[in-house]
Amino acid sequence: MSGVSEVLSMYRVPREVSITECHEENIETEQGSFTLKYPVLSPEIVVDAARKAQNARDVYLAHLPLMEVVEKIDRAIQKWLDPDYPLRRWAEALLPILTGYHSDIIRLELKRYMRNFRKKELLRFLDEEFDHPGMLDGFRPRKSGGMSRAYGPHMIFHVFSGNVPGVQVWSLIMGLLVKSAALGKTSLAEPLMPVLFSMSLAEIDERLAESIVILPWKGGEVELEAKAMEACEALIVYGSDETVEAYRHRVPIEKRFLSYGHKISLAMVGKEALTADRYEDTLHRLAADIAIYDQQSCLAPQMVYVESGGVITPKDFSQLLACELERYEKKWPRSALSHEEAMAIHKMRNQAVFAAINGADVNVYMSEMNTAWTVIFHRKADFSGSPLNRTIHVFAVDDLETAAETLTRFRRYLQSCGLAVGPERLFSLSERLGTCGLNRICAIGEMNRAKPGWHHDGRFNLLDLVRFVDIERTAEMLAEQYDPDVE
Amino acid sequence: MKKDSEIIIQKIMAHLTDTLGDEDFQTLALELFRYQFQYNLPYKKFCQAQQKTPLTVSDWRDIPPISIQGFKALTLSCEPIEDCEAVFMTSGTTNPEKRGRHYHPTLKVWDRSMKGPFKDFVLPDRERITTLVISPTEDQNRFSSLARYLTNAVTHFGTARSRTFFTENGLDVDGVVNALRQSEETGDPVLLMGATFSYVHLLDALQEKDDRFSLPKGSRIFDTGGFKGQSREVEMEALYQQFEEIFGVKREMCINMYGMTELSSQMYDQTIRTKFSDGPVIFDKKGPAWVRTVVLDPNTLTPVQPGEIGVLAHYDLANWNSCLAVLTEDLGIEKENGFKLLGRIKGSEARGCSIAVDQLLSANAIQG
Numbered sequence: 001m002s003g004v005s006e007v008l009s010m011y012r013v014p015r016e017v018s019i020t021e022c023h024e025e026n027i028e029t030e031q032g033s034f035t036l037k038y039p040v041l042s043p044e045i046v047v048d049a050a051r052k053a054q055n056a057r058d059v060y061l062a063h064l065p066l067m068e069v070v071e072k073i074d075r076a077i078q079k080w081l082d083p084d085y086p087l088r089r090w091a092e093a094l095l096p097i098l099t100g101y102h103s104d105i106i107r108l109e110l111k112r113y114m115r116n117f118r119k120k121e122l123l124r125f126l127d128e129e130f131d132h133p134g135m136l137d138g139f140r141p142r143k144s145g146g147m148s149r150a151y152g153p154h155m156i157f158h159v160f161s162g163n164v165p166g167v168q169v170w171s172l173i174m175g176l177l178v179k180s181a182a183l184g185k186t187s188l189a190e191p192l193m194p195v196l197f198s199m200s201l202a203e204i205d206e207r208l209a210e211s212i213v214i215l216p217w218k219g220g221e222v223e224l225e226a227k228a229m230e231a232c233e234a235l236i237v238y239g240s241d242e243t244v245e246a247y248r249h250r251v252p253i254e255k256r257f258l259s260y261g262h263k264i265s266l267a268m269v270g271k272e273a274l275t276a277d278r279y280e281d282t283l284h285r286l287a288a289d290i291a292i293y294d295q296q297s298c299l300a301p302q303m304v305y306v307e308s309g310g311v312i313t314p315k316d317f318s319q320l321l322a323c324e325l326e327r328y329e330k331k332w333p334r335s336a337l338s339h340e341e342a343m344a345i346h347k348m349r350n351q352a353v354f355a356a357i358n359g360a361d362v363n364v365y366m367s368e369m370n371t372a373w374t375v376i377f378h379r380k381a382d383f384s385g386s387p388l389n390r391t392i393h394v395f396a397v398d399d400l401e402t403a404a405e406t407l408t409r410f411r412r413y414l415q416s417c418g419l420a421v422g423p424e425r426l427f428s429l430s431e432r433l434g435t436c437g438l439n440r441i442c443a444i445g446e447m448n449r450a451k452p453g454w455h456h457d458g459r460f461n462l463l464d465l466v467r468f469v470d471i472e473r474t475a476e477m478l479a480e481q482y483d484p485d486v487e
Numbered sequence: 488m489k490k491d492s493e494i495i496i497q498k499i500m501a502h503l504t505d506t507l508g509d510e511d512f513q514t515l516a517l518e519l520f521r522y523q524f525q526y527n528l529p530y531k532k533f534c535q536a537q538q539k540t541p542l543t544v545s546d547w548r549d550i551p552p553i554s555i556q557g558f559k560a561l562t563l564s565c566e567p568i569e570d571c572e573a574v575f576m577t578s579g580t581t582n583p584e585k586r587g588r589h590y591h592p593t594l595k596v597w598d599r600s601m602k603g604p605f606k607d608f609v610l611p612d613r614e615r616i617t618t619l620v621i622s623p624t625e626d627q628n629r630f631s632s633l634a635r636y637l638t639n640a641v642t643h644f645g646t647a648r649s650r651t652f653f654t655e656n657g658l659d660v661d662g663v664v665n666a667l668r669q670s671e672e673t674g675d676p677v678l679l680m681g682a683t684f685s686y687v688h689l690l691d692a693l694q695e696k697d698d699r700f701s702l703p704k705g706s707r708i709f710d711t712g713g714f715k716g717q718s719r720e721v722e723m724e725a726l727y728q729q730f731e732e733i734f735g736v737k738r739e740m741c742i743n744m745y746g747m748t749e750l751s752s753q754m755y756d757q758t759i760r761t762k763f764s765d766g767p768v769i770f771d772k773k774g775p776a777w778v779r780t781v782v783l784d785p786n787t788l789t790p791v792q793p794g795e796i797g798v799l800a801h802y803d804l805a806n807w808n809s810c811l812a813v814l815t816e817d818l819g820i821e822k823e824n825g826f827k828l829l830g831r832i833k834g835s836e837a838r839g840c841s842i843a844v845d846q847l848l849s850a851n852a853i854q855g
Binding site for chain 2: 337340353355
């Protein structure tokens with residue numbers, strides 16, 4: 001252990017905002033000790049910080065050409081791709097302690113995640129949604145005639161969740177691309193990454209970073225939240241249905257409200273992925289989807305439908321998956337759980353054990369001494385959520401196409417499907433899954449890694465934020481007539 | 488009833504005494520486990536799934552506790568359920584089919600297990616007391632163990648003035664007020680009894696009418712059930728403060744009983760009992776000698792280090808027909824003189840946007 005001692009503010013406000021009172025938390029890490037400073041907030045601080053950030057945005061970011069914004073984000077991201085970048089090292093030291101996830105997983109997944117925001121990917125985000133991203137700089141011609149320009153909100157209030165480290169960066173970058181100031185409310189479960197990322201931006205361009213405010217507080221501080229809502233033009237809320245509802249009720253109608261609430265993802269394994277030369281890889285991929293971030297991300301599978309007819313049966317598959325999860329546990333132990341989370345796993349196991357005692361064709365495979373992992377095998381296809389934290393249902397099915405039908409009633413919650421099937425079925429099955437309400441089909445083994453340009457929960461990343469102004473063709477034509485030099 | 492059942496009942500009845508020591512508890516628990524393993528088939532399968540059998544279990548602490556979920560999902564009875572004198576059900580409201588059921592082929596063990604400790608913890612100083620009941624009793628709900636409990640209390644420990652004030656129209660507040668005023672005048676101490684939430688209604692009504700009492704010396708207030716939330720402790724203390732303000736009954740004469748449909752014995756605050764002995768007043772909970780409570784780590788379900796919070800499991804010898812070892816969903820902590828109840832474990836809460844199973848189930852229940 002080195003003797004370094006760092007003091008780190010777990011917030012970011014424009015320079016002229018003063019935060020006088022903080023409480024401190026000392027944390028020991030592999031890289032030495034840190035003193036984390038959490039601000040004591042008041043409604044006045046929120047108002048002041050938001051106003052100054054928005055001013056900074058109005059006079060600077062709003063006029064910055066889009067490609068310069070892209071360049072600047074890219075340069076900040078490039079820093080994060082250097083293993084020796086001090087802030088990355090801080091993140092790698094602190095996040096395992098703040099979140100409980102294994103340090104190797106964080107190291108690996110964080111850098112993979114940050115690669116999503118290199119320049120080429122940022123261009124992909126923009127091109128995906130705008131015919132002409134230059135619309136964010138000024139009026140551009142439309143195919144149907146006339147001209148249009150897109151304006152981002154003056155200020156976006158981001159309500160972040162803390163389930164997956166760094167996930168907030170996606171939201172912050174989307175806001176920057178539409179040239180909005182940001183007021184980010186971090187969750188106490190992971191308040192770090194938005195702060196570190198805005199520090200990186202400040203290293204590149206301090207004026208740009210002036211339009212970002214990051215403040216941690218516990219959800220439910222009604223006065224702070226009211227001020228934040230007043231200050232913003234748009235809200236993006238991540239979290240549970242309860243969290244989303246709590247905000248939705250209070251948002252004035254004229255503000256744009258985007259939310260990313262509860263979602264369930266699942267996986268489907270076709271018999272073609274269970275051939276003698278394939279099944280091990282299939283298992284390995286699925287175990288990774290379950291183990292990375294302990295299914296806390298809504299992208300991770302909670303159940304898997306396994307087709308009969310491969311060299312291993314769905315039941316064999318469950319047992320082998322259990323072995324694979326045991327190996328993960330040895331290599332990358334799951335994070336420690338709250339009492340509630342642990343008991344939820346016992347309840348799920350009990351439910352299955354009792355069903356089996358009552359004659360249901362159900363088998364439970366589980367880590368022996370604790371709740372580290374659980375595989376529940378069901379002979380009969382059904383739908384069942386998981387209490388997460390490496391708990392998965394395996395449903396045996398004769399064919400995946402039929403299984404897809406059972407999903408429809410849960411459409412409101414469905415999100416990703418990790419799919420392992422041959423090319424001849426990929427599209428027909430995806431059609432069915434799409435009809436059932438899923439919005440993302442990806443490879444198993446990649447479920448936790450949504451790609452740039454993903455239609456997040458079936459929606460847009462940028463288009464939903466902006467407001468368009470159209471100059472109709474008629475205005476253009478009429479303007480021509482007022483040209484003193486017109487013939 | 489089968490012969491073995493009669494034998495086990497007899498043995499247990501003989502041991503439902505204050506003086507039951509560790510050694511006898513051990514012997515009896517293991518014998519009861521053998522009996523239940525033999526006759527309670529779902530429980531046997533549950534034990535086998537955990538590789539626990541009478542051959543491998545040599546200490547009562549190793550007897551696998553069955554979760555209270557088991558009382559919902561399984562039929563846990565050594566005797567045929569058709570022949571049972573009573574079945575007590577949990578009060579789950581969402582799905583009546585899925586209420587926990589506890590079968591009692593005879594109520595004599597249950598009754599015996601109730602009476603001694605009741606006397607010991609609630610009425611250590613007297614034989615009988617005027618008992619005013621504000622929750623439903625047995626004639627109103629024969630499937631409720633609490634109703635049976637309340638009726639027993641009135642029958643065996645009540646005076647002629649004892650009454651229940653819960654009718655099909657709800658609580659008869661005026662009746663309660665009159666009875667309390669009468670006690671004030673005559674100096675006849677009362678025992679108020681009811682579920683914790685019943686008091687909330689009563690106190691609201693009394694506060695609205697601005698009724699205050701100064702109940703005679705020796706009066707006491709009994710509540711059970713507590714509050715479900717995480718702030719249990721705070722809410723309970725606030726309630727006891729209101730008891731003092733409105734009824735003039737001090738904290739040490741208030742007693743919270745901790746009982747469960749899935750058990751056949753009850754546990755109590757030791758307030759009243761210790762008040763009437765010479766030592767200091769103890770607030771920790773304790774059960775009779777035939778109940779042992781352990782605090783388990785929710786992750787491993789093995790005992791926590793002393794002083795750590797965990798989930799409670801109870802080993803109740805009076806639970807002869809179902810399972811003597813029951814795993815609750817209550818958090819608690821071991822104390823010097825018993826244990827402290829910290830409230831119910833909430834449903835699991837996912838940290839982010841991923842929906843967890845409880846919420847999904849409730850969402851489905853809403854949809855329909």
